[in-house]
Amino acid sequence: MQKPADIEQLKKWAKQLRMDVLMMLNKAKSGHTGGSLSAADIVTALYFYKMRHNPKEPKWADRDRFVLSKGHAAPIQYAALARCGYFSPKELTTLRRLGTMLQGHPDMKITPGIDICTGSLGQGLSMANGMALALRLDKRPSRVYALLGDGEVEEGQVWEAAMSSAHYKLDNICAMLDFNGFQIDGAVTDIMNIEPLSEKWKAFGWHVLMIDGHDMEQIIKALDDAETIKGKPTMIIAKTVKGKGVSIFEGKYQYHGVPPSDEELKKSIEELGVSVEGWPLLKILTSNT
């Protein structure tokens, strides 16, 4: 049985992960800031509350699976994996470097805790369906969580997969949509309107929940509710802010694929209210080794 959520502790973790993301990206001098930060609270809730997983046994057959369909947000998943203990937080300093286990986009072959390779948008839900079918065939208790972007759902394959999840009544799937309103070229409504979103998923046979994707209590409740829905997959549409957590990045699509500069990192540290002491990673990241 699941332990009750410690909301305050989860909020602290979310801050830590945001911090890790910004430092990683600053050090790597490349990577995706906006979409990593908007997903921080959701990813925190999954790794530190909802998912059944064991960092000591990353390939545990009965674990829940996580598909980061919007694979460019890999830094937030890497931060979560490191803080859960899949590997040392020191590894985070190697993001995107030659020879690193932390590739620009998730790689299941070399990173402990990564369940599938992503990075090319629109393919994740299909793979989640495959996992859900296999887990159901093997009568495993595992659930499959998939995180999609709102720009990403412009890919036709997403809707092919949406049809399949419902057709095969995959109630062991819980998909989440990081509804931050922006893609690379601008606002989603300007580039390619995806609305009405909730009606679309409902029409495809999904149970749909709409939440504030930065309200930890709402995220927890939605994840718990999804588990009780039988006979159909659940989509949690999480309204989020791109770049959430640090005001300089919030709501700015220009930071989609731009890492924080040193100056921006300093401001972020101040704003997140994270003291340098007690954040061992910061020391690692700021030293020039």
Added chain:
Amino acid sequence: MKLLGTREVYGDTLAELGALNKDIVVLDADLSGSTRTSVFAKKFPDRFFNMGVAEADMMGTAAGLASCGKTAFASTFAIFASGRAWEQIRQSIAYPKLNVKIVATHGGITVGEDGASHQALEDIAIMRAIPNMTVIVPCDGIEARSVIHEIVKYNGPVYVRVARAKFPVILPDDYKFTIGKGVVVRDGKDAAVIANGLMVSHAIEAANILGKEGLNIRVINMSTIKPIDRDLIARAAKETGAIVTAEEHSIIGGLGEAVAAVLAEEFPAPMKRIGIQDIFGQSGTADELLPHYKLMPKDIADAVREVITRK
């Protein structure tokens, strides 16, 4: 050496041509800032269509536009242009021989930090395999500009690969590209390096290294991979007797194999292929990845020395 971005040149040239030719329309898939079609989009918003993150839909829409008389340019990263929409390109663009120009940016390993998912190392192979498709990889910004001008004059499907990284400028300002024609950029008689894209500049450097050893190396810029310049290849084999190919692409199905086929049929000669050795890429900077995958002038020079021993 002066550096110039082939994608920057593409964006600027497209915008210039857009003013002269009202039939040019441009499509992109949420990467217009990176592909530089945004330059055209700002000048001609009515003739620019952002299709969102939907490459297959973009290719089909480009085909429809072309079927009604438009010259349709469709751009996104090379991996998504060639890979994600391959069958749409084959069925909707190449089979009806429609006037669609697929200009794919971020080709090759120099994409860098994004890693394997974003590094197109097979695009030339899979585009080359489609009938009616012309396939071009310009070697620098000067050539990229001329390529864009020439493909607008040609009526039919074309795939052009440009890069994220800036390339050294090696051609003269007045250089003029011709579809299907390779160019000898440095003459020599001891061996020939046939290259395209970034590797042409690396081949020239290799030739300089070997020149110091008394070897006289011909360098050919084979920017059109299809239709390939058979005569130039056969002549190089006859006159030099040893061939090395160099490409920022898998050794399977790209320039190397295209040249090998011509050699086998026209004038067999010892050869060696420089390229990605049938493996996926990884994250890293372009400057780290090029030596890691043995795509440097030194690697080309080693290959040349080796083929010469087999003459």
